[in-house]
Amino acid sequence: MASRTLPRALRLARVAAPRSVVAAALPRPALASAAAVPRVAMVTPARGIKTIDFAGTKETVYEREDWPREKLQEFFKNDTLALIGYGSQGHGQGLNLRDQGLNVIVGVRKDGASWKEAIQDGWVPGKNLFDVSTAIEKGTIVMNLLSDAAQSETWPQVKPLLTKGKTLYFSHGFSPVFKDLTKVDVPKDIDVILVAPKGSGRTVRTLFREGRGINSSIAVFQDVTGNAKEKAIAMGVAVGSGYLYETTFEKEVYSDLYGERGCLMGGIHGMFLAQYEVLRERGHSPSEAFNETVEEATQSLYPLIGGNGMDWMYAACSTTARRGAIDWSSRFKDNLKPLFNELYDSVRDGSETKRSLEYNSQKDYREKYEKEMEEIRELEIWRAGKAVRSLRPENQK
DSSP states (O other): OOOSSOOHHHHHHHHHOOOSHHHHTSOOOOOSSGGGOOOOOOOOOOSSOEEEEETTEEEEEEEGGGSOHHHHHHHTTTOOEEEEOOSHHHHHHHHHHHHTTOOEEEEOOTTSHHHHHHHHTTOOBTTTEEOHHHHHHHOSEEEEOSOHHHHHHHHHHHGGGOOTTOEEEESOSHHHHTHHHHOOOOOTTSEEEEEEESSOHHHHHHHHHTTOOEEEEEEEEEOSSSOHHHHHHHHHHHTTEEEEEEOOHHHHHHHHHHHIIIIITHHHHHHHHHHHHHHHHTTOOHHHHHIIIIIHIIIIIHHHHHHHOHHHHHHTSOHHHHHHHHHHHHHHHHHHHHHHHHHHHHHHTTHHHHHHHHHHTSTTHHHHHHHHHHHHHTSHHHHHHHHHHHTSGGGOO
């Protein structure tokens, strides 16, 4: 479908293109021809808050450059950050906070799998690793990073420990927004804030160690002290964010659940399967079907979109591919938009929350989930993909 060899000027532009939100807001060079694409200069942003024009809408963006390590340590010098739960986000955010030199402790079920993993990561029982109740009692900022179902299940034990003067922190608006289903009714006398990294906890950790930082949303659900927003911004930088965008708890959870079920995971997997199956049913080999469906997308074209935008991706393709993609994109949009509206309604009315809580609260949900993952692993498309990936140069022994 796409041109197999990118023009040299476009390859150079792809490598040189900056990834910061500041650079993303700048006008791109015209792409009348790939050869005309210039090398893009790196933009060095000034420190502090920025107002960025996002396609005609001005938004305030907060950046980590205004919160150096020393300022974070001063801001949180009287705080104990009690991180409850040590899953993906707990792992990434916790290790980043520790590397920032802040007073952070972890609270998990003693001698459970997360307890053992935390010890492997250097957390010390009795020093900065405790059972959940003890950690909450010790903490001034309680970071509830348990799974959504676990937050609901443990809330009767957690709520009484959230005494006046503490701050409750979430990385997902799920529990308080859908409190009629989760029963997570936050105390009225504490600040409640949110920092939602736009990626997995492992990515939060990786980007922090690379010195880059992940994009995150921040929000305030309840401001008792008058300082909740500044606390959210500082926490966002402390856990490893590079840029912070302000939202609300409601908008964060709606967009998050909607995106996961749509383009980020569910929708894209469904499109992969549909395209692959049609190719196989029309007589194409597994390797050809996988290469044209997944490999070329993830290894060649999607990185161009992520780094520079859809127009750059079009410029990297043949004129035939470009014409067909433009023509068919409107047909896909027209057919898919009603389904996306149905999905958004399902998120907003709580149907998706109800489904998640009911399923993830079952005692055997891990076994059921593993069965579903095994079914996905055994699909021909992903078995073919494993073979294709083994041929990549970086995977050759």
